[in-house]
Amino acid sequence: MPTSGEHKTVQARILEYAEAIDWTFVPREEAEQRRGFDPDVPAADRARNRSLFFDDLLDAKVREFNPRYAEAAGALLGQFRHIRTDIYGNRDFVEQLRNRGTFFDHEENRERDLILIDYDEPSNNVYEVTEEWAFHNGHYGTREDVVFLINGIPVLVIECKNASKDEAIALGVDQIRRYHRETPELFVSQQLFTATDAIGFSYGVSWNLVRRNIFNWKHEAVGQLEAKVNGFCAIPQVLAFLKDYIVFAEKDEELHKYVLRQHQTGAVEATVDRALDAERTRGLVWHTQGSGKTFTMIKTAERLFRAHEADKPTVLLMIDRNELEDQMLKNLAALGLGTLEHASSIARLNRLLRDDYRGIIVTMIHKFRDMPADINTRSNVYVLIDEAHRTTGGDLGNFLMAGLPNATFLGFTGTPVDKTVYGRGTFKTFGCEDDRGYLHKYSIAESIEDGTTLPLYYQLAPNEMLVPHETLDAEFLSLAEAEGVADIEELNKILERAVNLKNFLKGRERIQQVAQFVAEHYRQNVEPLGYKAFLVGVDREACARYKHALDEFLPPEYSEVVYTSSNNDSAALKALHLDPKKERQIRKSFGKLDQYPKILIVTEKLLTGFDAPVLYAMYLDKPMRDHTLLQAIARVNRPFEKEGENGTQEMVKPHGFVLDFVGIFDKLEKALAFDSDEINAIVKDLKLLKVLFQNKMETRAPEYLGLIERNFDDRDVDTLIEHFRDPERRKEFFKEYKEIEMLYEIISPDAFLRPFIDDYGTLSSIFQVVRKAYTRRVQVDRDFQRKTNNLVQEQVGSYGVSGVGDLVEINADTIELIKNKEGGDGTKVINLVKSIEKFADENSDDPYLIAMAERARLVQESFEGRQVSTAEALDALLKEMESNEARKKEQAEKSFDGLTYFVYRSLLDTEIQNAETVSQRIRQAFADHPGWKSSDKALRELRRQVTFAIFAETNDLDRVTAVVDELFSLLARADRI
Incomplete structure (x- = not known):
C-alpha cells in the first residue's frame, strides 16, 4: 500500500x-x-x-x-x-x-x-x-x-x-x-x-x-x-x-546559544507585567532547580531595563553565591547592556542607590546588611532575588524592605515552598498578592515530564553503615531549628552541635568501610555506565579522611577533594587545599567524560549551583534536609546525552541516583517538609525499578521469547525476520526492549537479576538480530549499553546466532551462492541488501554501485511495507546482480573505470551523441581535479568542465542538467552511505 x-x-x-x-x-x-x-x-x-x-x-x-x-x-x-x-x-x-x-x-x-x-x-x-x-x-x-x-x-x-x-x-x-x-x-x-x-x-x-x-x-x-x-x-x-x-553565554571558555523554553518565557512575561503593575509590588516565581532559572532572571532584568514604561529604572539582581555572581555578570555583559554595575561591597551598593543610579546592579544578598532606611524611595526600583526562601528570615529582609520602601520585590526559588515557618514567610513576603501564593510555577513533576530534569532514585546503604535511628532523630531530624534549613552554612552550624552524630560518621573504621563500599559500587554500577559521582562528607575533616581511604581502593587520580580552605586549618586539611586555578581545572575536567577525576569529595562547595550533567551518582554521608537536601541531590538530575558520529546517541543518562549512608531517605516525610505531591515527584526508591523490570520481563518479554523455538538456529532467524517485517511491530519492540535494557543497566549487578539473566540475554539477542536486519548503517542510537553488551557477547556465543550479518561477496558467483544458501528468502533479502550496501561503500567512487545500493534499499522498503512478496523482493535483487555482471563485462570490454562507465551509460540513456568520447573527457576532468572533494574551487571548476563537455553535444539544457545533477548527487551521497 x-x-x-x-x-x-x-x-x-x-x-x-x-x-x-x-x-x-x-x-x-x-x-x-x-x-x-x-x-x-x-x-x-x-x-x-x-x-x-x-x-x-x-x-x-x-x-x-x-x-x-x-x-x-x-x-x-x-x-x-x-x-x-x-x-x-x-x-x-x-x-x-x-x-x-x-x-x-x-x-x-x-x-x-x-x-x-x-x-x-x-x-x-x-x-x-x-x-x-x-x-x-x-x-x-x-x-x-x-x-x-x-x-x-x-x-x-x-x-x-x-x-x-x-x-x-x-x-x-x-x-x-x-x-x-x-x-x-x-x-x-x-x-x-x-x-x-x-x-x-x-x-x-x-x-x-x-x-x-x-x-x-x-x-x-x-x-x-x-x-x-x-x-x-x-x-x-x-x-x-x-x-x-535567544541568548548567548560562555561556558568553559566556549560560546553557547540557547532559546528560552515556554516555562521561562512565561515567567519572564509574568514578572515584567507584575513589575509594571502600579497596584501590586510582590511576586514569587517557583521554578524547579535545573530548569534555567538564571536565564529567566537575566532576561527579566533586561526586559525591565529596556521597557519604556519602566522609565529608566534601577534593577537589582540579588544573588546568593559568589560563583553565580561572576557568571551573572558575564551573561549580562553578553547582552550588550551599557549600564551595568557590580556592587561588590556594602558601601558600593549604598552609594549606587543613594546616587540614584539607573541601570542593572548585580550584588549579593548580604550586602543589604545595615542599609539605611529610605536610601532610595523611587517606585521604579525592581529587586529580583535569587533563592528567595533565604531572605525572609532574620534582619536581611527587614533592611531590604526598609531601604527600598516603594520597590517591587520579585522572588525566585528553585525548591518548593516548604510548610515550615520559613516557607510561610516566603509566601507572606513574595506571594501575598497571588491567590495561589506564587506568580508563576514550574514544578518538579513538569520538569521531569518535559525532560528538563531527570527523576531521582535512591537506595539505602547496608544497615551497619547507617546512622542509628535514635541518634539521627535526636540530634538532627527532630530539632526545631533544623526545620526548613535553607543553606549549607546554617546546616553546618546545626551539625557542629550534633557531637554523637558526627563522631559516628567520622569514625575511622566506618570511613574505611564506606570508602570500600563506594569504590566497589562505583566500579560495578556507575563506571560501566560512563558517568561520575560525588561523595558528600559531613565536614572537611571527613572529606580528607575519605580521600586517603578511597586511594586505598581506587587509583588516586580517580578522586579529588574540593572544599573551602582556611589559614587555621590543620596540616592534614592544608595538604588538600586547592589554589583557584587548580580548582577551576578540576571542575572543568570533572565535567568531561574522558578526563579525571571521576569522583569529587565535597561537603559544602559544589552542592549548590554546580552544573555537571555527567554527574550521575551521589554518595551521601552528610545529614541534610529540606532545601539543603533538595539543592544537593539536584546536582545529579541534569540530563546528559553523548552523541557519536552523525548525531548517533551513544549514552543517555536515565536518571540521577543517590546512595544514602546516613538514613535520611528512610525518614523522607520528616526530612522534606513539602507537600506530599512534591515529595513523590522528587525521589523514588530504587526498589520501584526492580518491580518495573520484573513486571516487564514477566508480561512483555514472553511474547518475544516465544519466537525462539530452536535455540536460535537459522529457522529462528527466519521467523524473526518475518515477524518483525512490519515497521510498527519493530518500533514497538525496540521501545519495549530499550526500556528493559535501561532498567537492567541501572540495577546490575544485583542478585535480584539472577532469575532473569537467561531470558534477558535471549531478549537482547533477539534485539541484536532484528536491529542488524532492519536498521541502516547510520543509527539513531547504538545497539547496546555497556553492561548488556558484555552479557550479549556470552549469550550470542552460546547460541551461535547466525543468519543476519553473514554478508556475501558481490561477484559472478553471488547469484548461485544466494540461491543455494540455507535459510528463508526473507533472510536472503536482508543479507543481499546489506551486502550490496557494503560493496558500494567499499567502492564509493563508482556511481553505478552507489545507485545500485539505493535501488536495493528501495526493494527492502517495499519488502518491509509488504508492497512486494518475499519472492518478488529476492528476484528483484538477483536481477540487480545480473545487471551488474552484464555491466562489468561491458565495462571491461571498453576498459572503462566505474565513473567513466556510469557517465557513458547516462549519456546513452539520455541519447546524447558521442557518449564514449564525452565520457573520456569527463574522466580526464576528474583526473585533473583530484582535490575536488575537499576544495570548493576545484569542485566548481570540475562541475563547469563536466557541464560544458556534455553541452558541446546538445543544446538541450534539461538533459545536460539531469546527467550532471545525478552524477554529483550520487557522488555526494557516497560519503553518507
Missing part, C-alpha cells in the same frame, strides 16, 4: 496553516526569481548563484526604516556575506536583527542604529513563508523544506518528515545537523529550527544541536500540527524569540 509523502502530509499543511496566521506564501519559483535566479545559468550553478535573502525587499525595508542610510542594501548585503559562518557570526547577526547594528550618518556626522525589523509597530514588517529553499556553496547542496522570512531575511526553518518513518523527528534533527556541517552559510541569518512529522514538533536554535537543548513545543491540543504551528510560528512569538528569547 503506498504511503503519503512528507510534502503532502506535513509540508503543504504547514504552509496552509502559516498563511492562516498572516504569513504570505511565496511559491518556490517566485522565491527563486527574487533571490536572483537566472534561467540562462546551468542548473548545476543556479543554487550556488542564489542570494540568501530577498534582496529587493530587504533593500526597500532598510530604506524605509533608515531614511538616512545612503548605501542601502547593496553595502549591507556585502557586509552580511562577510559575516563568519559559525556561532560567532550568528551572534553578530542576532545583534543586527535586534537593531543594534549601526551605520554612519554623513549628514549629522555620527553613528545611528540600523533598523532591520520594526518591533514597535510589527505591522510595518513583511512576513513571508516559502518552500524548497535551495542553496549550494560549491561543495554541498541543501534544500530546506519550509523557510520563514521577515523583511526578506530567513529566520526560521522547518524540516518536515513523514510520520510513518521510524524515528522521524530524530532523522529530521540529524538532517538539520548535516545542513550546519555542509552549508553553514544558511545559518548565519537563520536563528530557529523545528523538525516535525505532524505529530511531534521539536524546536531549537541554530548552532546548538545538542539533543538536550532540543525541546518539544507544548500545546494543550496534543498531536495537532495546526495548533502547534499557530503557537510556535505566530508572528508575535517569532518576533519575541528574535528580540528577547
Whole structure:
C-alpha cells in the first residue's frame, strides 16, 4: 500500500496553516526569481548563484526604516556575506536583527542604529513563508523544506518528515545537523529550527544541536500540527524569540546559544507585567532547580531595563553565591547592556542607590546588611532575588524592605515552598498578592515530564553503615531549628552541635568501610555506565579522611577533594587545599567524560549551583534536609546525552541516583517538609525499578521469547525476520526492549537479576538480530549499553546466532551462492541488501554501485511495507546482480573505470551523441581535479568542465542538467552511505 509523502502530509499543511496566521506564501519559483535566479545559468550553478535573502525587499525595508542610510542594501548585503559562518557570526547577526547594528550618518556626522525589523509597530514588517529553499556553496547542496522570512531575511526553518518513518523527528534533527556541517552559510541569518512529522514538533536554535537543548513545543491540543504551528510560528512569538528569547553565554571558555523554553518565557512575561503593575509590588516565581532559572532572571532584568514604561529604572539582581555572581555578570555583559554595575561591597551598593543610579546592579544578598532606611524611595526600583526562601528570615529582609520602601520585590526559588515557618514567610513576603501564593510555577513533576530534569532514585546503604535511628532523630531530624534549613552554612552550624552524630560518621573504621563500599559500587554500577559521582562528607575533616581511604581502593587520580580552605586549618586539611586555578581545572575536567577525576569529595562547595550533567551518582554521608537536601541531590538530575558520529546517541543518562549512608531517605516525610505531591515527584526508591523490570520481563518479554523455538538456529532467524517485517511491530519492540535494557543497566549487578539473566540475554539477542536486519548503517542510537553488551557477547556465543550479518561477496558467483544458501528468502533479502550496501561503500567512487545500493534499499522498503512478496523482493535483487555482471563485462570490454562507465551509460540513456568520447573527457576532468572533494574551487571548476563537455553535444539544457545533477548527487551521497 503506498504511503503519503512528507510534502503532502506535513509540508503543504504547514504552509496552509502559516498563511492562516498572516504569513504570505511565496511559491518556490517566485522565491527563486527574487533571490536572483537566472534561467540562462546551468542548473548545476543556479543554487550556488542564489542570494540568501530577498534582496529587493530587504533593500526597500532598510530604506524605509533608515531614511538616512545612503548605501542601502547593496553595502549591507556585502557586509552580511562577510559575516563568519559559525556561532560567532550568528551572534553578530542576532545583534543586527535586534537593531543594534549601526551605520554612519554623513549628514549629522555620527553613528545611528540600523533598523532591520520594526518591533514597535510589527505591522510595518513583511512576513513571508516559502518552500524548497535551495542553496549550494560549491561543495554541498541543501534544500530546506519550509523557510520563514521577515523583511526578506530567513529566520526560521522547518524540516518536515513523514510520520510513518521510524524515528522521524530524530532523522529530521540529524538532517538539520548535516545542513550546519555542509552549508553553514544558511545559518548565519537563520536563528530557529523545528523538525516535525505532524505529530511531534521539536524546536531549537541554530548552532546548538545538542539533543538536550532540543525541546518539544507544548500545546494543550496534543498531536495537532495546526495548533502547534499557530503557537510556535505566530508572528508575535517569532518576533519575541528574535528580540528577547535567544541568548548567548560562555561556558568553559566556549560560546553557547540557547532559546528560552515556554516555562521561562512565561515567567519572564509574568514578572515584567507584575513589575509594571502600579497596584501590586510582590511576586514569587517557583521554578524547579535545573530548569534555567538564571536565564529567566537575566532576561527579566533586561526586559525591565529596556521597557519604556519602566522609565529608566534601577534593577537589582540579588544573588546568593559568589560563583553565580561572576557568571551573572558575564551573561549580562553578553547582552550588550551599557549600564551595568557590580556592587561588590556594602558601601558600593549604598552609594549606587543613594546616587540614584539607573541601570542593572548585580550584588549579593548580604550586602543589604545595615542599609539605611529610605536610601532610595523611587517606585521604579525592581529587586529580583535569587533563592528567595533565604531572605525572609532574620534582619536581611527587614533592611531590604526598609531601604527600598516603594520597590517591587520579585522572588525566585528553585525548591518548593516548604510548610515550615520559613516557607510561610516566603509566601507572606513574595506571594501575598497571588491567590495561589506564587506568580508563576514550574514544578518538579513538569520538569521531569518535559525532560528538563531527570527523576531521582535512591537506595539505602547496608544497615551497619547507617546512622542509628535514635541518634539521627535526636540530634538532627527532630530539632526545631533544623526545620526548613535553607543553606549549607546554617546546616553546618546545626551539625557542629550534633557531637554523637558526627563522631559516628567520622569514625575511622566506618570511613574505611564506606570508602570500600563506594569504590566497589562505583566500579560495578556507575563506571560501566560512563558517568561520575560525588561523595558528600559531613565536614572537611571527613572529606580528607575519605580521600586517603578511597586511594586505598581506587587509583588516586580517580578522586579529588574540593572544599573551602582556611589559614587555621590543620596540616592534614592544608595538604588538600586547592589554589583557584587548580580548582577551576578540576571542575572543568570533572565535567568531561574522558578526563579525571571521576569522583569529587565535597561537603559544602559544589552542592549548590554546580552544573555537571555527567554527574550521575551521589554518595551521601552528610545529614541534610529540606532545601539543603533538595539543592544537593539536584546536582545529579541534569540530563546528559553523548552523541557519536552523525548525531548517533551513544549514552543517555536515565536518571540521577543517590546512595544514602546516613538514613535520611528512610525518614523522607520528616526530612522534606513539602507537600506530599512534591515529595513523590522528587525521589523514588530504587526498589520501584526492580518491580518495573520484573513486571516487564514477566508480561512483555514472553511474547518475544516465544519466537525462539530452536535455540536460535537459522529457522529462528527466519521467523524473526518475518515477524518483525512490519515497521510498527519493530518500533514497538525496540521501545519495549530499550526500556528493559535501561532498567537492567541501572540495577546490575544485583542478585535480584539472577532469575532473569537467561531470558534477558535471549531478549537482547533477539534485539541484536532484528536491529542488524532492519536498521541502516547510520543509527539513531547504538545497539547496546555497556553492561548488556558484555552479557550479549556470552549469550550470542552460546547460541551461535547466525543468519543476519553473514554478508556475501558481490561477484559472478553471488547469484548461485544466494540461491543455494540455507535459510528463508526473507533472510536472503536482508543479507543481499546489506551486502550490496557494503560493496558500494567499499567502492564509493563508482556511481553505478552507489545507485545500485539505493535501488536495493528501495526493494527492502517495499519488502518491509509488504508492497512486494518475499519472492518478488529476492528476484528483484538477483536481477540487480545480473545487471551488474552484464555491466562489468561491458565495462571491461571498453576498459572503462566505474565513473567513466556510469557517465557513458547516462549519456546513452539520455541519447546524447558521442557518449564514449564525452565520457573520456569527463574522466580526464576528474583526473585533473583530484582535490575536488575537499576544495570548493576545484569542485566548481570540475562541475563547469563536466557541464560544458556534455553541452558541446546538445543544446538541450534539461538533459545536460539531469546527467550532471545525478552524477554529483550520487557522488555526494557516497560519503553518507
